[in-house]
Amino acid sequence: MITLYGMYRSRATRNIWALEELGLPYTLKPVIQAYRLEAKGIDPLAPDAPFNTRSPEYLRLTSAGAIPVMEDAGLLLSESLAINLYLAKKAGGTLAPRDAREEALMMQWALYGATAIEGPALEITFAYAKGVDEGGQRVIETSADQLLRPLKALEVHLAAHSHMVGGRFTVADINMAEIVRYAQPHAPLMAQVQRVKSWLELCQSRPAFKKMWATRDGEPA
Numbered sequence: 001m002i003t004l005y006g007m008y009r010s011r012a013t014r015n016i017w018a019l020e021e022l023g024l025p026y027t028l029k030p031v032i033q034a035y036r037l038e039a040k041g042i043d044p045l046a047p048d049a050p051f052n053t054r055s056p057e058y059l060r061l062t063s064a065g066a067i068p069v070m071e072d073a074g075l076l077l078s079e080s081l082a083i084n085l086y087l088a089k090k091a092g093g094t095l096a097p098r099d100a101r102e103e104a105l106m107m108q109w110a111l112y113g114a115t116a117i118e119g120p121a122l123e124i125t126f127a128y129a130k131g132v133d134e135g136g137q138r139v140i141e142t143s144a145d146q147l148l149r150p151l152k153a154l155e156v157h158l159a160a161h162s163h164m165v166g167g168r169f170t171v172a173d174i175n176m177a178e179i180v181r182y183a184q185p186h187a188p189l190m191a192q193v194q195r196v197k198s199w200l201e202l203c204q205s206r207p208a209f210k211k212m213w214a215t216r217d218g219e220p221a
């Protein structure tokens with residue numbers, strides 16, 4: 001049985017979405033980010049603190065002290081995008097790579113998303129979540145400028161392809177959609193990449209995404 005450690009309000013959402021799409025049985029063990037406890041005035045190391053990213057027991061699973069982590073038959077894996085590529089290969093089927101070429105393209109897009117898009121996109125999500133003041137507006141504008149080039153690269157790809165890889169919905173779409181989602185609150189940016197916007201909305205119309213999202217919305221911020 002697969003165990004996923006994390007929260008819905010974290011990058012674990014991409015793994016939960018993938019697990020639901022793939023129909024793999026799993027258990028979700030809640031592990032909260034230490035900084036979220038500190039924001040509420042709770043010491044993450046207090047004996048009665050909830051299980052969190054700084055709990056010694058959690059650091060035995062990952063010295064990086066971040067969520068998510070997945071455990072499957074003795075395999076401990078961190079890095080949410082790598083976890084999804086593993087899950088898809090384990091389950092097989094249409095979401096998984098059909099051959100080494102597709103696998104390479106799925107890795108290419110996961111790495112591009114993580115290195116070129118995720119950082120500034122997260123800045124946008126955080127700025128909107130805080131309530132946009134003057135400083136937040138500056139962060140959003142700088143991040144949007146940084147994102148224009150990689151999102152235009154996706155736009156060019158989607159002009160010639162219906163999906164990220166293989167002309168069908170795969171784990172590469174889940175990985176990229178969950179990264180681009182962080183930029184989604186900034187409508188003026190998304191309006192400049194209409195194909196990316198439509199592809200993202202199509203990905204998010206899938207029942208497995210909607211199920212994950214409804215539960216995430218119910219989790220305290």
Ligand SMILES: N[C@@H](CCC(=O)N[C@@H](CS)C(=O)NCC(=O)O)C(=O)O
Nearest residue numbers: 010011033034035053066067079080
């Ligand atoms: N590259 C990692 C990033 C993991 C990460 O930074 N997770 C955040 C939550 S989304 C975290 O656990 N932060 C914990 C902390 O800073 O205490 C991945 O994709 O899994």
